[in-house]
Amino acid sequence: MTDSIDLHHATAGLTVFLFHRGDFRHQTAEDFLAQAERHLNTGHEHAGVKRRAFKVIVEALQNVVKHWRGRNLGAYGYPWKNATVLIGQDNERYYVMTANPVPKARGAHLSRKLNALNAADKAGLKEMYKATLLSAHRSGHHGAGLGLLDMARQSGEKLEFALNSIDSESDLFFLKVNIPRGRNNPIASIC
Amino acid sequence: METLNRQGTANTPKVILDKANGIFEISGRSLPEDAPAFYGPVVDWIKSYAVDSNDTTNFTFKLEYFNTGSSKMILDILTALQKVAGTRVFWCFHDDEEDMEEAGQEFAELVNIPFQFEVY
Numbered sequence: 031m032t033d034s035i036d037l038h039h040a041t042a043g044l045t046v047f048l049f050h051r052g053d054f055r056h057q058t059a060e061d062f063l064a065q066a067e068r069h070l071n072t073g074h075e076h077a078g079v080k081r082r083a084f085k086v087i088v089e090a091l092q093n094v095v096k097h098w099r100g101r102n103l104g105a106y107g108y109p110w111k112n113a114t115v116l117i118g119q120d121n122e123r124y125y126v127m128t129a130n131p132v133p134k135a136r137g138a139h140l141s142r143k144l145n146a147l148n149a150a151d152k153a154g155l156k157e158m159y160k161a162t163l164l165s166a167h168r169s170g171h172h173g174a175g176l177g178l179l180d181m182a183r184q185s186g187e188k189l190e191f192a193l194n195s196i197d198s199e200s201d202l203f204f205l206k207v208n209i210p211r212g213r214n215n216p217i218a219s220i221c
Numbered sequence: 222m223e224t225l226n227r228q229g230t231a232n233t234p235k236v237i238l239d240k241a242n243g244i245f246e247i248s249g250r251s252l253p254e255d256a257p258a259f260y261g262p263v264v265d266w267i268k269s270y271a272v273d274s275n276d277t278t279n280f281t282f283k284l285e286y287f288n289t290g291s292s293k294m295i296l297d298i299l300t301a302l303q304k305v306a307g308t309r310v311f312w313c314f315h316d317d318e319e320d321m322e323e324a325g326q327e328f329a330e331l332v333n334i335p336f337q338f339e340v341y
Contacts, residue, residue, distance in 0.1 A: 092254055092288060167297060
């Protein structure tokens with residue numbers, strides 16, 4: 031299975047308004063974010079929904095940039111060295127999707143983390159966020175999974191993910207975050 | 222003590238830490254990819270200020286957005302402020318930014334400083 035096939039299935043029936051595949055340096059992410067914000071501001075979207083979508087896009091992009099920069103890209107042949115970010119929408123939701131290579135150990139860690147996030151309810155995610163923030167503060171370790179936690183909280187839905195083996199050392203990590211557009215969705219009251 | 226004054230950009234907030242005029246404010250967007258690099262000097266400034274601070278310190282956060290990298294640094298700032306006697310945090314948010322209010326409440330639960338929430 032490749033990221034292309036995952037994205038093909040994941041994007042069926044929705045309008046893709048931003049797509050980038052390849053080099054994901056800091057400036058690429060900034061340009062992408064600016065375009066995403068312009069799109070979110072062109073419609074008559076509820077302010078809270080726009081804020082949630084924007085925050086998810088920020089965290090998703092910064093995760094991809096962080097992992098892209100840290101990889102030994104020479105170890106991958108095309109297309110695995112490329113990260114992919116896609117943003118789409120339909121009448122019900124915005125969708126933020128990313129695909130990027132990760133070491134297998136990192137992939138296993140992400141899988142455990144995401145399963146734990148998906149098992150938590152709203153209150154549980156809040157407590158996990160505060161505990162992770164405190165832990166990061168005390169340890170001096172930056173990041174520490176706060177990005178995934180924040181995306182889960184902004185979404186209010188389960189984070190969809192897949193790990194597809196690239197070779198003996200690496201997996202392709204695919205993440206899909208849904209942001210409901212309805213004003214009366216279950217998370218409208220929390221953010 | 223020298224004033225720390227940084228103009229805001231599209232992805233980094235405006236920062237003004239001015240002991241002489243009693244102005245302590247971080248405002249705007251905080252989305253730096255390398256939050257420790259951006260906020261390190263701010264934390265250092267507060268630690269120095271704590272040695273000989275004003276009688277009262279009203280520290281204002283007026284953030285539109287912040288990323289999770291910034292959230293860790295905001296907690297570092299608040300922790301440093303705990304050592305500044307007479308500190309009060311003013312957490313300001315726009316009336317359609319309920320998530321910012323909730324974020325402020327979460328920070329208030331993590332530190333021992335009085336918070337005042339204000340809508341602008």
